[in-house]
Amino acid sequence: MLELIVISTLNGVLFGMLLFLMASGLTVIFSMLGVLNFAHASFYMLGAFFGFQVSRRLGFWPALLIAPLLAGAIGAGVERYGLRRVHKNGHVAELLFTFGLAFVIEEVVQIIWGKSPVDFRVPPLLDFPAFTIFSTNYPAYKMFMLLVSIAIFVGLLIVLKKTRIGLIVQAALTHPHMVGHLGHNVGRIFMLVFGVGTALAAVAGVIAGPALVTQSNMAGLLGPILFVVVVVGGLGSLPGAFVASLLIGLVQTFAVSMNGSLSGALGPLGPDYASTWLADIWGVTIAQIAPIMPYVLLVLILIFRPMGLLGTRDT
Amino acid sequence: MSEIASSVAPPLPAATEKLKFYGLWMAAAIALLLLPKIFGSGGSLTTFSLIGISIIFSLSYNILLGQTGMLSFGHAVYYGLGGFLVIHAINIIGANKLPIPLPIVPLIGGLTGLFFAMLLGWVSTQRSGTAFAMISLGVAELIASSALILRTFFGGEAGISANRTKLLRIFDWSFGPQIQIYYLVAAWTLIAVIAMYALTRTPLGRMCNAVRDNPERVQFVGYNPHVVRYLAFCFSGFFAGIAGALAAINFEIANSAYLGAVQSGTVLFATYIGGIGFFIGPIVGAIFVTFLSLGLSDLTPVWQLYFGLIFIAVVVFAPGGITGLLMMHRPLLKAGTLTRVLPSYLIAFVPTLAMIAGLILSIETIVHYTVNPGDDSHIKAFGVSFDAASPFIWALAVVLLIGGFLVARKTWTFVGHAWDSAATMAREKRIAA
Numbered sequence: 155m156l157e158l159i160v161i162s163t164l165n166g167v168l169f170g171m172l173l174f175l176m177a178s179g180l181t182v183i184f185s186m187l188g189v190l191n192f193a194h195a196s197f198y199m200l201g202a203f204f205g206f207q208v209s210r211r212l213g214f215w216p217a218l219l220i221a222p223l224l225a226g227a228i229g230a231g232v233e234r235y236g237l238r239r240v241h242k243n244g245h246v247a248e249l250l251f252t253f254g255l256a257f258v259i260e261e262v263v264q265i266i267w268g269k270s271p272v273d274f275r276v277p278p279l280l281d282f283p284a285f286t287i288f289s290t291n292y293p294a295y296k297m298f299m300l301l302v303s304i305a306i307f308v309g310l311l312i313v314l315k316k317t318r319i320g321l322i323v324q325a326a327l328t329h330p331h332m333v334g335h336l337g338h339n340v341g342r343i344f345m346l347v348f349g350v351g352t353a354l355a356a357v358a359g360v361i362a363g364p365a366l367v368t369q370s371n372m373a374g375l376l377g378p379i380l381f382v383v384v385v386v387g388g389l390g391s392l393p394g395a396f397v398a399s400l401l402i403g404l405v406q407t408f409a410v411s412m413n414g415s416l417s418g419a420l421g422p423l424g425p426d427y428a429s430t431w432l433a434d435i436w437g438v439t440i441a442q443i444a445p446i447m448p449y450v451l452l453v454l455i456l457i458f459r460p461m462g463l464l465g466t467r468d469t
Numbered sequence: 470m471s472e473i474a475s476s477v478a479p480p481l482p483a484a485t486e487k488l489k490f491y492g493l494w495m496a497a498a499i500a501l502l503l504l505p506k507i508f509g510s511g512g513s514l515t516t517f518s519l520i521g522i523s524i525i526f527s528l529s530y531n532i533l534l535g536q537t538g539m540l541s542f543g544h545a546v547y548y549g550l551g552g553f554l555v556i557h558a559i560n561i562i563g564a565n566k567l568p569i570p571l572p573i574v575p576l577i578g579g580l581t582g583l584f585f586a587m588l589l590g591w592v593s594t595q596r597s598g599t600a601f602a603m604i605s606l607g608v609a610e611l612i613a614s615s616a617l618i619l620r621t622f623f624g625g626e627a628g629i630s631a632n633r634t635k636l637l638r639i640f641d642w643s644f645g646p647q648i649q650i651y652y653l654v655a656a657w658t659l660i661a662v663i664a665m666y667a668l669t670r671t672p673l674g675r676m677c678n679a680v681r682d683n684p685e686r687v688q689f690v691g692y693n694p695h696v697v698r699y700l701a702f703c704f705s706g707f708f709a710g711i712a713g714a715l716a717a718i719n720f721e722i723a724n725s726a727y728l729g730a731v732q733s734g735t736v737l738f739a740t741y742i743g744g745i746g747f748f749i750g751p752i753v754g755a756i757f758v759t760f761l762s763l764g765l766s767d768l769t770p771v772w773q774l775y776f777g778l779i780f781i782a783v784v785v786f787a788p789g790g791i792t793g794l795l796m797m798h799r800p801l802l803k804a805g806t807l808t809r810v811l812p813s814y815l816i817a818f819v820p821t822l823a824m825i826a827g828l829i830l831s832i833e834t835i836v837h838y839t840v841n842p843g844d845d846s847h848i849k850a851f852g853v854s855f856d857a858a859s860p861f862i863w864a865l866a867v868v869l870l871i872g873g874f875l876v877a878r879k880t881w882t883f884v885g886h887a888w889d890s891a892a893t894m895a896r897e898k899r900i901a902a
Contacts, residue, residue: 190599236785243788246540249602250741251784253542257734258777265771266839374730378610381603389600438618446618449611453592456604460595 157288162407168296170403171303175358176376177383177395178310179351185390186326186347188245189237192252194355195377196259200225201356202363202372203267206274214277214364222356229352233345256373264370274368299361306357314392323347382448386455388465397463402448409444494663501655505648514647520759521651521658522715527740527751528665529708534737535745536669537701538681539594540602543609544709544736549728550585550612551578551710552717553623556631559718563635571636571644575657575714582710586703594698597684613728628724631717644718654715661708666748668704677701735762738776742783744790753791768851771836775829804895813880813887820876827869833857834866 180194204221205214212220232255240251275281276295283291314320322343326333334340366372383402387394455462505514526548533539555578562569593604616623623629634645642649668674676697679687684694717723726732735758743754761779765772787794801807829851837848837857848857855862 184599190603240785240788243784245599246534246538247784247788249540249599250737251781253734253737254777254781254784258774258781261771261774261777265774265836268840378606382607385600385603385607389603442618446611446614449607449614452604452607453611456592456595 157290158411160287161290162411163404164292166404166407167400168300169407170400171300171307172358172362173380173383173403174396174399175303175306176355176380177387177399178392179354180380180384181390181392181395182323183348183351184384186323186330187237187344189248189252190381190384192249193256193259194352195373195380196256197225197229197352197355198359198376199263199373200228200259201359202274202368203263203272204356205360205363206272206368209274218360221360222353225356226349226353230345230349233348238341256377260370260373267370269370271367271369274363276364295365299365302361306354379448382452386452386462388462391462391464394462394464402451405447405451406444409440409447412440498659501659505651511647514651516759516763518647518651518654518719520756521654522712522719523739523755523759524658524752525661525708525715526712526736527743527755528662529705529712530736530740531745531751532665532668532701532705532708534740535750536674536681537677537698539597539698542602542606542737543733545728545732546609546612547582547586547706547709548713548716548732549723551582551713552723552727553629554578554581555714555717556629556723559631559633559636563632569636570639571633571718572653574718575711578714578717579707579711582713583703583707586706590699590702590706594695594702597694597698609730609733613725613730616725616728623725626725628722630722633718633721650719654719657711657715661711665708669748673700738780742780742790744792746789747792747796750790750792757791769833770840771832774832800895801891804898806891806894809891810884810887813884817877817880817884820873820880823869824873824877827866827873830862830866831870834862
């Protein structure tokens with residue numbers, strides 16, 4: 155039992171930190187531009203595929219740098235030549251633009267790399283067990299993922315809190331018009347923030363690619379969970395996104411490792427539903443409903459705290 | 470009080486106006502009746518049925534997006550649940566020989582959609598704008614994932630099927646042949662379209678528009694925007710359920726794809742491409758997108774990419790959709806200045822077409838090299854055969870794409886100038902542009 159708790163906590167924190175790498179970019183972009191980037195998970199996918207392609211030529215470490223730069227450049231281009239044009243048509247048009255973009259990116263990835271998973275492997279340097287805990291080998295690569303996400307988290311925190319550019323970004327989170335009035339080039343800041351945000355998502359893609367499956371549906375699988383994170387945390391709240399990322403990471407990881415069901419809990423005392431369609435609800439294990447846990451959490455949060463955990467503003 | 474009312478209320482429509490209004494619906498009904506007489510083949514009847522279903526679904530979606538300003542990414546939930554319940558209902562009715570004929574079965578789907586919209590809507594419509602969009606996405610994922618877990622009810626990956634011919638017969642219609650299904654769909658389409666049009670004319674329909682445009686002011690007037698959004702959501706779910714029921718009857722099967730993100734995305738595409746600003750927009754969009762998805766899939770293997778590109782192009786260049794583009798020209802037509810714009814369209818049309826041709830040529834060449842590199846390089850796309858391996862084709866694609874783009878950009882500014890002068894002239898004749 156203790157083994158399960160320790161391993162699941164490690165995995166949960168890891169998944170949560172990965173989610174936060176993406177959710178942080180998404181939240182900052184949302185706060186500044188007022189548009190929720192529906193294609194954010196697509197940039198995570200692009201990061202993974204670029205990482206795969208570059209690592210085949212140059213190795214994993216250059217890929218960790220080049221792939222996010224490429225994805226970030228594409229992101230900045232999307233903001234400059236796409237979103238900025240659509241901006242005058244309102245927020246719905248902006249959201250729909252990124253929705254169409256997510257659709258097109260998935261199609262393009264399918265055309266270039268196919269529908270089946272690509273062979274994106276853990277670099278040999280990190281392909282060993284980091285430590286053994288309760289007779290389970292914990293892979294070093296996962297520790298590396300955790301370290302990278304924490305390093306980026308700390309770096310982001312320092313940039314936001316201690317530098318001038320962070321000061322402007324923070325100001326633009328709450329008072330975007332005032333920042334413009336003070337003479338900052340808001341257009342360039344927006345492009346920069348969009349580029350950095352998508353690059354962060356791509357970093358998550360490069361480091362998650364070898365551990366998870368690099369496939370053309372990875373954006374579609376992760377995207378909805380990402381949006382659950384930002385809504386549960388409270389739209390536009392960076393601390394909220396952090397709490398929600400860890401919460402959802404832990405909830406999902408723990409749910410996957412549990413095997414109980416209603417019929418198992420009650421044993422022979424439970425009523426016999428074997429012949430009716432209630433048998434599905436009765437017999438389903440917690441591990442089986444793990445994929446829907448984030449959405450259940452979303453509905454619960456909406457009922458009890460419509461603004462999100464740490465959200466303050468209504469959009 | 471009555472004086473104020475009489476001065477504020479619009480005058481009663483004249484007899485000719487009334488005739489025009491009712492004549493339009495009568496003409497639509499007659500057209501639906503005569504359509505199978507002109508295009509009687511099985512394939513076209515199936516297409517018409519699909520279009521009818523898509524029209525109801527898109528219009529129900531527009532109650533949310535166009536009229537109440539709620540962007541939903543999970544509208545297929547109510548469509549799919551309507552479809553599933555109807556399949557179960559047909560099986561139960563058939564097994565127990567209940568005296569319920571098929572034509573009223575879609576109502577069961579509608580009520581299912583209404584029930585689930587009432588259940589899930591209160592939570593979903595608490596917030597508007599972006600938060601609502603994300604919530605609708607989350608709720609849709611919840612239902613779609615649950616459908617795969619509850620295998621007995623939803624039939625897992627394979628879905629569940631039913632036999633529509635085993636129900637009580639009226640006028641000796643078995644609803645086996647496609648022509649009878651066509652008439653069933655056509656009748657329900659007409660009823661649903663009239664009902665949804667009537668809904669836009671009610672005080673509730675007007676309040677929906679007010680909530681879309683200025684929810685704060687609605688609160689000042691004394692309405693609760695949340696309640697108005699909730700009511701719109703319920704109506705929308707009801708009509709989506711009818712559409713799903715008709716789809717289930719048409720295919721005699723319901724599977725998890727009915728509930729999925731692709732279905733929700735398709736109805737969003739159809740509605741937005743048609744145009745959300747006018748009642749007729751989603752109808753145009755449903756017809757256009759159904760033909761497009763049937764036609765494009767024959768022409769090229771990567772039709773979904775083109776589909777996405779068309780959608781992005783509409784969002785960027787024509788946010789009013791197809792109907793928005795057409796309606797833009799109405800004041801010019803009235804003022805008689807449309808002829809001043811048309812020549813500039815022709816000039817801009819040529820380089821734009823060249824650019825699109827270059828884009829298609831590049832995409833198809835890339836597809837040849839990435840998807841099926843081993844195949845013969847003489848490929849055929851959009852009915853045109855070419856050699857994807859020849860450098861001449863590559864050069865042509867690049868020249869068309871870049872040259873077309875540069876020239877098109879110049880010509881579209883020219884169109885803009887022509888448009889401005891035509892619109893100014895129309896305004897001088899006191900016709901609002």
